[in-house]
Amino acid sequence: xxxxxTRARGRLARLVAALAGVVAxxxxxxxxxxxxxxxxxxxAGEVTAAGxxxxxxxxxxxxxxxxxxxxxxxxxxxxxxxxxxxxxxxTGDLAASWEPNEDVTQWTFTxxxxxxxxxxxxxxxxxxxxxxxxxxxxxxxxxxxxxxYTMTAASDTQVVLTSPAPDASVPGKLVLFYVLPxxxxxxxxxxxxxxxxxxxxxxxSFTPGENLELVPxxxxxxxxxxxxRVVMRTIPDLSARLTALRTGEVDVIWGIPDDQLETLxxxxxxxxxxxxxxxxxxxWFNSSVPALEDARVRRALWQAVDFPAIVEALYxxxxxxxxxxxxxxxxxxxxxxxVDYDPQAARAALEEAGFDFSTRLRLQFANDxxxxxxxxxxxxxxxxxxxxxxxxxxxxxxxxDLLALNWDINFQQLATPTFxxxxxxxxxxxxxxxxxxxxxxxLDDLLAQAAASADExxxxxxxxxxxxxxxxxxxxxxxxxVSIAYAWQQDLExxxxxxxxxxxxxxxxxxxx
Amino acid sequence: MTELxxxxxxxxxxxxxxxxxxxxxxxxxxxxxRRALARVPYVVVALYVLxxxxxxxxxxxDPVHTPLEDRLLSPGEETASGATAWLGTDGLGRDVxxxxxxxxxxxxxxGVCTVGxxxxxxxxxxxxxxxxxxxxxxxxxxxxxxxxxxxxxxLAIVIAGAFQRSVPLVVLAxxxxxxxxxxxxxxxxxxxxxxxxxxxxxxxxxxxxPAVLLRHVLPFAVGPVVAMATLEFALVILAEAGLSxxxxxxxxxTVSWGQTIAGGKEYLETAWWISTLPGIALSLLIVxxxxxxxxxxxxxxxxxxxxxxxxxxxxx
Numbered sequence: 130x131x132x133x134x135t136r137a138r139g140r141l142a143r144l145v146a147a148l149a150g151v152v153a154x155x156x157x158x159x160x161x162x163x164x165x166x167x168x169x170x171x172x173a174g175e176v177t178a179a180g181x182x183x184x185x186x187x188x189x190x191x192x193x194x195x196x197x198x199x200x201x202x203x204x205x206x207x208x209x210x211x212x213x214x215x216x217x218x219x220t221g222d223l224a225a226s227w228e229p230n231e232d233v234t235q236w237t238f239t240x241x242x243x244x245x246x247x248x249x250x251x252x253x254x255x256x257x258x259x260x261x262x263x264x265x266x267x268x269x270x271x272x273x274x275x276x277x278y279t280m281t282a283a284s285d286t287q288v289v290l291t292s293p294a295p296d297a298s299v300p301g302k303l304v305l306f307y308v309l310p311x312x313x314x315x316x317x318x319x320x321x322x323x324x325x326x327x328x329x330x331x332x333x334s335f336t337p338g339e340n341l342e343l344v345p346x347x348x349x350x351x352x353x354x355x356x357x358r359v360v361m362r363t364i365p366d367l368s369a370r371l372t373a374l375r376t377g378e379v380d381v382i383w384g385i386p387d388d389q390l391e392t393l394x395x396x397x398x399x400x401x402x403x404x405x406x407x408x409x410x411x412x413w414f415n416s417s418v419p420a421l422e423d424a425r426v427r428r429a430l431w432q433a434v435d436f437p438a439i440v441e442a443l444y445x446x447x448x449x450x451x452x453x454x455x456x457x458x459x460x461x462x463x464x465x466x467x468v469d470y471d472p473q474a475a476r477a478a479l480e481e482a483g484f485d486f487s488t489r490l491r492l493q494f495a496n497d498x499x500x501x502x503x504x505x506x507x508x509x510x511x512x513x514x515x516x517x518x519x520x521x522x523x524x525x526x527x528x529x530d531l532l533a534l535n536w537d538i539n540f541q542q543l544a545t546p547t548f549x550x551x552x553x554x555x556x557x558x559x560x561x562x563x564x565x566x567x568x569x570x571x572l573d574d575l576l577a578q579a580a581a582s583a584d585e586x587x588x589x590x591x592x593x594x595x596x597x598x599x600x601x602x603x604x605x606x607x608x609x610x611v612s613i614a615y616a617w618q619q620d621l622e623x624x625x626x627x628x629x630x631x632x633x634x635x636x637x638x639x640x641x642x
Numbered sequence: 643m644t645e646l647x648x649x650x651x652x653x654x655x656x657x658x659x660x661x662x663x664x665x666x667x668x669x670x671x672x673x674x675x676r677r678a679l680a681r682v683p684y685v686v687v688a689l690y691v692l693x694x695x696x697x698x699x700x701x702x703x704d705p706v707h708t709p710l711e712d713r714l715l716s717p718g719e720e721t722a723s724g725a726t727a728w729l730g731t732d733g734l735g736r737d738v739x740x741x742x743x744x745x746x747x748x749x750x751x752x753g754v755c756t757v758g759x760x761x762x763x764x765x766x767x768x769x770x771x772x773x774x775x776x777x778x779x780x781x782x783x784x785x786x787x788x789x790x791x792x793x794x795x796x797l798a799i800v801i802a803g804a805f806q807r808s809v810p811l812v813v814l815a816x817x818x819x820x821x822x823x824x825x826x827x828x829x830x831x832x833x834x835x836x837x838x839x840x841x842x843x844x845x846x847x848x849x850x851x852p853a854v855l856l857r858h859v860l861p862f863a864v865g866p867v868v869a870m871a872t873l874e875f876a877l878v879i880l881a882e883a884g885l886s887x888x889x890x891x892x893x894x895x896t897v898s899w900g901q902t903i904a905g906g907k908e909y910l911e912t913a914w915w916i917s918t919l920p921g922i923a924l925s926l927l928i929v930x931x932x933x934x935x936x937x938x939x940x941x942x943x944x945x946x947x948x949x950x951x952x953x954x955x956x957x958x
Contacts, residue, residue, distance in 0.1 A: 367908060388714075388733065392911060442710035497889055501708075501734050504894070508708040519894055 174639025175358045176621065178632070179370050179379040183338040183363040187321045189307040190263050195270035200305070200546075201361070201631045202341055207307035207326040208350075210238050210257070210288075211300050215625050217407070217458040217548040219300050223252070223308060223327070233295040233583045240286045245348045246310055248325045254282035259311040261290075267315055274302045274552065295581030297588060301460070301549030329354045329635035339363055343634075355623075355638040374399070374616060380639070381617035383630060386498070387446050390614055398619050403447055403612040404626035408544040409456045410448075410502070412492075413605035415537050417566025420490065425482040427603035431468050433475035434509040436608040443502055447612040454554060454599050455592075456610040458628055460585065461550025463593030465600040476513045490517045494540035495527035503540055506608075534566055542611060546629055550592045555580050558599060567604045683934040690927050693743055694750040703740035705897050710735050714913050730915040732905055738915060742923050744897035749879045749927070752812055756878045757871050759817045764824025765860070765867060771825070772832025773855050783829065786822050794819040795881055802885055807893040812885060816878050827870055831863040865942030872935035876928045883924055899924050 184198035189207060193199045204212070210224040221227070224238040244252040261280040265272050277293040290299060308327065313320050324332055329351065330343035343359040362379065364370045371389060373379045375396070385393065385401075394401045414421045414430070421427055440448045452464045479486075490510075494503050500521060507517045517538065522530065530536055545553045555576050560568035572595055579591035600607070615626040623636040712721040712735035721727050721735075729739040771782035801815035835841060836859060844854050885891035886900025894901070899920040906916025 368910070386908065388909060388912065438710060442713060500894070504706075504734055505708045505710060508706055511706050521889065521894070 174356060175360060176356045176381070176634060176637055176639050177360045177362060177379045178634070179362050179364045179373055179382045181365070181370075181384040181630075183365070184335075184341050184361065185337050187324055187332070187335060187341075189305075190260070190267045190269055190271070190309070192267075192269050194264075195305070197630060198363075200629075203307045204328065204631060205330045205343055205359070205634060206324055206328045206332060207309060208244070208252075208328050209305075209307050210303045213304055213548050213629070215404070215627060217460070217628065219304070219548070223257070227300060229297070229299075229583045233297050233581055234292050236290045236292075236299045237283065238288050238290070240288070241350060242286065244327055244350045246325045246327050247331045247346045247348055248310075249348065250310065250325075252308065252310075252327050253285050254288045255285075256311045257288045257308050258282050260308045261288075261306065263309065263313065263315075264306060271305045274305065274547075296551075297580055297583045298547065298549040298551030298555065301547035302552060304547050329633075330359060333358070349635075351635070354635045356634060357639070359634045359637075374618075377618065380621050381615065381624060381632070383613055383615040383626070383632065385614040385616060387444050387448075387614075390446050390616075393616050399616050400619050400621075401614065401616045402626050403614045404628050405449075405456065405458055406544070406611050406613045406628045406630065407456055407458055407546060407548060408542050408611040409451055409454075409607060410609040410611065411454075411541050411543040411605055411607060412506070413539045413541070413565040414603065415534055415539070415566045416568075416604065417534060418537055420485065420488045421537060421566075423482050423484075424602045425478055426484050428468075428601075429475040429478035429482065429484075430510065430515065431603050431606045432470065432478070433472050433513045433515065434506050434606065434608075435470040436468075436606075437470065439502065439505045439509075440609050443505065444609065444611075447614050448609045449612070451607045451610045454596050454605075454607050455545060455550050459545045459548055459550055459553065461554065461579070461589055461592035461596075463589060463596050465596060472509075472513050479513070479515070484515075486514050486516075488516070490515065490537040491520055492517050492538040492540060493520045493522055493527060493530060493536040495522055495524050496542075497521060499540060499542070532564075534563070539565070539605075544629065550588075551580055554592060554595055554599070558595070558604065565604055567602070569598060569602070572598045680937060683930040683937070686926065686930040687934060690746055691750060694747040697743035698747055701737075701740050701743050703737065703744050703897070705736065705741075705744075705895055708734040708736060714909070716913070717915055729919050730913065732902065732916045733909060733913075738902070738919055741897050741902045742899070742920050745899040745902060745920060746923065746927075748809075748892070748896055748898045749882060749924075752809065752816070752882050753875045753879045755813045756816045756820060756882075757875050759813060760821035760874065761824050761867065761871055763817070764821035765828045765863065767821075768825035768828030769832050769855055769860055769863070772829035773836050773851070773859060775833075775836075779829075782825075786825050786829075789819060789822050792819060795884060798881060798885060799888070799890060802891040807891060809892065809896060812882060812891040815885070815891065816881055820874055820878060823870060823874065824867060827866050828860075828863045831866060832859050835859045835862050866939075869935055869939040869942050872931060872938055876931035876935065879924070879931075880928055 180198065180201060182197040182201075184202045185196065186193040186199055187202055187206065188194065189199060189203035191199075194203075208223045210222060211219045211227070212222040214220050221241070223240055223244060225241045227236055227238045229236050238257075240252075240254060240257070246252055258280050261275075265275060265278075275292075278290060280288055280290045283289050290303075292299065310325050322335070326346070327348075327350065329346055329349045331346045333342040333344045335341050340360060340362045343361070345354040345356070347353060364373060364379075367386070367389070370379070370382050371385070371393070374382050374393075390401060393399055414427045416422060416427070437450050440450050450467070452467060453462050455462050492503060492507065494500075500519070503519045503521075507519050510517045520536075531539060531541075543553065556562065557564045558567065559573045559576055560570070561573075575591050575595040575598070579588050579595065582588050582591065599605075613626065613628070613630050615624070615632070617624055620639070622638045624632060624634075625636070627633065709722065712727065712731050713733055715721065715727045715731040715735075717728060717730040717738075719727055719730070721731070721737075727737055727739070729737070729742065731737055732741070767782055771779045771786075797819055798815040801818055802811060805811050832855075841854060841858050844858050849858075882891070882898065883900035883903070886898040887904045889901075889904065892898050892901065902920045903917045903924075906913065906918075909916050
C-alpha cells in the first residue's frame with residue numbers, strides 16, 4: 130500500500146513505542162548535546178534527525194520497501210535511476226538520460242559513467258537489471274507498480290525497461306526503485322548489516338526501529354556530504370520530539386501539527402517552514418453501496434460539509450482547500466471548480482434523490498491524528514440530518530476493510546510519491562481496480578490514453594478531463610492539500626524541506642563553520 | 643491465605659468498644675472536627691452522583707457537534723453563540739465543563755454496572771466455593787488464583803480491543819478480573835461462618851443448603867463486600883479512564899474523562915485546561931472513594947462479624 134504511508138502503529142504498539150522513545154531520549158541525553166549544540170562542531174559536525182516513523186528494515190525491495198522509514202534510509206544509502214527534485218520534476222540519479230520508444234512500451238536509460246559502490250566495485254547495467262529482478266521476485270509493495278515488466282541490459286551503460294502496455298509514467302514509478310549490487314539474496318542479513326550502496330552515505334550502525342547512523346560515502350559520484358555523521362532517531366511521541374528539538378538534542382523534525390507550530394515559530398534559534406506535499410486528504414464514497422450509488426447524493430453530501438471553514442480552523446498553516454483530485458505538485462494536476470458549501474441545497478438535493486435519512490454511514494479512518502478532522506465532517510453532515518459513524522481502525526484492519534470495500538466513506542491521506550497522476554488516478558479509479566465501487570467507461574478510456582502518451586502537455590489535458598469526471602461525479606470528497614511543516618536549528622545549513630517527508634541530508638551541514 | 647483470612651475475621655471480635663472510641667477520648671471539640679472531616683468523602687461522592695444524575699438535565703451537550711469557531715477558548719471566555727465556556731473548550735470547540743459533567747455520568751454508570759456484575763458473580767462463586775468445600779472449592783479456588791495471575795488492565799485491554807466499542811463491552815472487560823477479589827473475600831467468610839453453631843443447627847434442622855447460604859452465611863459477608871465494592875468502584879473508574887485514554891473501549895459518541903484527557907494531551911502547553919480539569923475531576927473522585935472505602939473497611943473489620951453473634955448470646 131504505497132498510498133497509505135504505511136503506518137503500522139497499533140495502539141498497543143504505539144504505547145510501547147512511546148515508552149521506548151522515552152527510554153531512548155533518556156539514554157541519549159547524556160551522550161549527545163555538545164556535538165551539535167555548540168558552535169565549534171565545524172564541517173565534521175553531527176546532524177541528528179528525529180523521524181516520525183521507525184526505520185524497520187534497510188531493504189528497499191522487501192515487504193517494508195514502501196514504508197516511509199525504509200524509503201528515507203534507502204535514498205541516503207542507495208542510488209536510483211531517477212529521483213524527484215523538490216518541485217516534483219524528475220532528475221537523473223544513476224541515469225544520465227532516458228527516453229521512450231514510439232508507442233511508449235520501452236524506456237531506455239543511459240547510465241552515468243564511472244559510478245562505484247561504496248566497496249569500490251563499479252556499478253554496471255548488470256547490477257541495475259539484477260536489482261530490478263530482485264525487486265520483482267520479492268514481490269514487495271513497490272513491485273506492484275511493475276506487473277509483467279521486464280528489464281534488460283542493452284550494453285554496460287544502458288538498460289531497457291519493457292512494459293506489457295504503453296506506460297508513460299515509468300520514470301515516475303522508478304523513483305521507488307533502488308539499485309543494489311548484483312547477487313544480494315532475498316533475506317541477506319549480513320549484507321543489510323553493512324549494506325554496500327552508491328548513495329551519499331554508508332551505514333555506520335543500525336538498530337531497527339530505533340536509530341540509524343550514517344557516515345559519508347567517500348566514493349559517492351556526486352558531492353560528498355559535508356555532515357560528518359547523520360543520526361536518524363525514531364521518536365514516535367510528538368511532545369517528546371518537540372522537546373528534543375528545543376533542547377538541541379535533535380537538529381531537525383518534521384510533520385508538526387498546526388497547533389504546535391505557533392509555539393515553535395516564536396522560539397529563537399529555530400527555522401520553521403512548510404512545504405506543499407504530494408499528499409491530499411481523500412474521502413472516497415463507496416459508490417457500490419445502494420445509499421451512495423447516485424452521483425446526486427454524493428455531490429450533495431460534499432456540498433453539506435464546510436471544508437474551507439474546517440481546514441481554516443484545524444490546519445491554518447499546513448492545509449489548503451484542494452481543487453483537484455491530485456495536489457498541484459503532481460503531474461496531471463488540473464484545477465476544477467470549487468464545490469460551494471450550501472447545506473440547504475444539499476438537504477434539498479438529498480430529498481429529491483430519495484436519500485434515506487435513517488441510513489447510518491460508516492466513515493472509516495486509520496490514525497487518531499485525523500480524528501478531529503473526521504469529527505468535524507461528521508458534525509457538518511449531522512447538521513443536515515445525515516448520520517455518520519466515525520470508525521477509527523487499526524492500520525492493518527483499515528487496509529483490509531479498504532480493499533474489501535467494507536465502508537461507506539473512507540478517509541485517507543493519499544500520497545503520490547511518484548509525482549505522477551498515473552500512480553494515483555490511473556491506478557485507483559479504473560473499473561478494474563475496484564477500489565471505490567465507481568465504474569465509468571469514459572473515465573477508463575481517458576486514463577488509458579493518458580498512460581499511453583509520453584507528451585506531458587497531452588497527458589495533463591487528458592488527466593484534466595478525467596479529473597473533471599471524478600470531480601463532477603463526486604467519486605469522493607477532496608477537501609485538502611497537505612503541507613509538511615519542518616523545524617530545524619538555525620545553525621543547520623543546506624536543508625531543503627521535502628514534499629514527501631523524506632528530507633535529503635546529502636547537502637546538509639551542521640552549523641558553526 | 644485461607645488460614646490468614648479466618649484469623650483476620652475472627653480476631654477483631656476481641657477488640658472492645660465502638661470504632662469511634664479512640665477519638666472520643668480526646669475531648670469533644672477535636673472529636674467533632676474529626677467526625678466532620680470523616681464525612682467529607684461522603685459529601686464529595688454524593689456530589690458526583692448528583693452531578694452525574696442531574697447535570698445532563700441542566701447542561702446540553704452533543705459530542706457529535708463541533709463548533710470550530712469556539713475552539714481552544716480558555717476558561718471563562720465567551721463562545722460565538724454568546725454563552726460562557728466556564729472551563730474552556732477543547733480542540734474542536736466543545737465545552738469542557740459539559741464534557742466533565744457527561745463524563746461523570748459515564749464513569750459512575752460504568753463503575754456501578756461493573757461493580758454490580760462482578761459483585762454478583764464473585765459473591766455467588768465465592769459463597770459456593772467456601773460453603774461446599776471439597777473438590778468444588780479446590781477447583782474454584784484455583785480458578786481464582788489463576789485469574790489473579792493476569793494483570794487486570796492488560797486483560798481488559800485485550801478484551802476491549804478485540805471487539806467493537808460499546809459501553810457493555812467495557813463493563814464486561816473490566817468485570818473480567820474485578821469479580822475475583824469479591825469471590826476471595828466471600829469465600830473466606832463462608833469458610834469460617836459455615837463452622838459456626840447456628841449454621842450447624844440450621845443444617846441439623848434440615849434447612850436446605852441454598853437457604854442456609856442465603857440466610858445464615860451470606861449476611862456476614864455484606865460488610866466486607868460493601869467495603870470491597872467501594873474500593874473496586876474507584877479502581878474501575880480509573881481503569882475505564884485508562885482504556886478511553888488509550889482509545890479503546892468506549893465509542894467516540896460516548897463522553898468520557900479518559901477521552902477528553904487524551905484529546906488534550908497535545909495541547910498541554912497551550913491549552914492546559916483540556917486535560918487538567920477532567921484529570922482533577924477524576925482524581926478527586928478516586929481519592930474520595932478510596933478514603934470512603936478505607937473507612938468502611940475499618941468499620942466492618944471491627945464490628946461486622948463479631949458483634950451480632952455476641953448479641954445473640956452465641957459464642958464469638
